[in-house]
Amino acid sequence: MAATLTERGGKWTISFTVEIAQSIPEPRAPERIIGIDVGITTLYTGATLNGEHVLDVENPRHYVRAEKKLAHAQRIASRRQGPKKGTAPSNRWKKANGRVQRTHAGIANARKNLINQTTSMLAKNYDVIVIEDLNVAGMVKNHCLAKHVADAAWGEFARQLEYKTQWYGSALVRVDRFYPSSKTCSQCGTVKATLSLDDRVYHCGTCGLTLGRDVNAAINLARQGLAGTNSGAGRGGEVRPAQQKLVATAHPDEASTETLTVVGA
Numbered sequence: 001m002a003a004t005l006t007e008r009g010g011k012w013t014i015s016f017t018v019e020i021a022q023s024i025p026e027p028r029a030p031e032r033i034i035g036i037d038v039g040i041t042t043l044y045t046g047a048t049l050n051g052e053h054v055l056d057v058e059n060p061r062h063y064v065r066a067e068k069k070l071a072h073a074q075r076i077a078s079r080r081q082g083p084k085k086g087t088a089p090s091n092r093w094k095k096a097n098g099r100v101q102r103t104h105a106g107i108a109n110a111r112k113n114l115i116n117q118t119t120s121m122l123a124k125n126y127d128v129i130v131i132e133d134l135n136v137a138g139m140v141k142n143h144c145l146a147k148h149v150a151d152a153a154w155g156e157f158a159r160q161l162e163y164k165t166q167w168y169g170s171a172l173v174r175v176d177r178f179y180p181s182s183k184t185c186s187q188c189g190t191v192k193a194t195l196s197l198d199d200r201v202y203h204c205g206t207c208g209l210t211l212g213r214d215v216n217a218a219i220n221l222a223r224q225g226l227a228g229t230n231s232g233a234g235r236g237g238e239v240r241p242a243q244q245k246l247v248a249t250a251h252p253d254e255a256s257t258e259t260l261t262v263v264g265a
């Protein structure tokens with residue numbers, strides 16, 4: 001239907017938009033349920049209903065290194081004569097700017113790749129994927145870089161899960177962001193009044209449970225999701241849009257890893 005040519009950091013990419021008829025698979029029975037907690041050092045922690053810790057996606061260290069490299073390249077470029085009204089940018093600036101663009105593109109691609117692989121694996125292997133319905137717009141106001149990166153990774157993660165679960169017949173359930181997934185004990189249900197962000201281990205004063213904070217939260221989310229799938233709205237309920245909407249959901253950037261653009265049958 002269309003082709004788009006783009007240049008980024010000296011690399012050229014051509015993406016094609018194609019229309020392929022694909023039948024939407026029947027929704028699967030909600031047997032394999034996974035809750036996903038998102039964080040900063042561990043980007044995605046996944047656990048099942050019975051408390052099995054099945055997914056751990058670390059925020060790769062090389063991202064942090066690459067980001068330092070990017071900041072360094074940006075500082076060099078900023079000291080050189082860039083494009084201004086009436087003056088041409090210097091050759092030294094062009095060279096420095098090229099380095100900035102290439103580093104930028106490298107980081108973006110690596111992150112996109114990680115999110116793509118994780119969301120595909122989840123949508124294929126689990127029937128119900130439960131995530132927190134986080135307020136991304138509010139979080140981006142936070143100026144801490146690591147937090148910003150984690151937020152960006154979360155927004156794209158949720159967006160991809162939304163359409164990939166439709167492709168593979170699984171379901172995405174979003175749990176209300178006010179549900180205290182981190183403060184609740186996954187063993188006895190006691191809710192702590194306070195839990196500091198520094199507490200990496202959840203310890204329950206009532207039943208004695210000691211468990212990684214992220215895993216505890218992920219188990220709680222999985223259980224909340226199960227409750228959601230058994231509600232009157234039916235499995236996945238509001239999160240499964242009508243088939244006709246699907247054509248708009250795939251992004252051209254994913255053409256290299258995702259082969260199909262879904263259209264309504």
Ligand SMILES: [Zn+2]
Nearest residue numbers: 185188204207
């Ligand atoms: Zn407890």
